[in-house]
Amino acid sequence: MFVLALLFLVVPFVELYLIVQVSHSIGFFNTLGVLILVSIVGAALVKRQGVRVWARFNESIAGGRVPSTEVAQGVCLLVAGALMITPGFFTDAIGILLLFPPSQAVLLRLLRRRVSGTTKIVTATYGGPIDVDGREQPGPSDPNRPPSGELGP
Template structure:
């Protein structure tokens, strides 16, 4: 856990600063700022569009009386993409943009589902929700 915190709060900002400085050296400071703004605007538009599409798919599944498992995972990925797009920098924006494309999400989704399934099936001990989730609850996610 400590390694992840170091990466998130120290390494990522340092990498972002390095990329921004090098980009500014290559194309100029005003152009770099303009590019950062453009990527953020395009990203915000894409987050809204993809988020709306995911919301419609969730509603459709619910109206059919089915669990919207895959759609909820997609929604979480779109939310993560939005958070990455809010973080200033080209690297996080790049990862955020990748998460906004449905084919990229389709590649990441099975990894998350396996991880969720592993955590749910190996959950033990007392605590909120202990013993209330069953394998059948996550079967529809695929």
């Protein structure tokens, strides 16, 4: 939480410093034009990459696979889009990096390593229907199942 608060305080100052430095080098209106252009190009790139990720997501679902990688890439693209639409050179650079699959893979590997010890996967199995008295009833594939409409013993 402290790191997030620090980022919210430091990043705007870094952005402002970079904008002022670039503005001194190429001029105010050129800097403004570059910031607007990068936002437009970033939005277009995120849209194009997002369509590709969505197609891979649908292919995974159709193939019966869990689309965890596609969802993670989609989150990277969402963050990249938010960073690139935000005016500033520092956030634009990070957003551009997040658009490319190799940098996404590095980020996802770091996140998995950080989260791996803190998550616990719990699974549950379904044992079949249970009647109101709490006795387990035979499932639909059970040959001893009473005919439809009968309640059983």
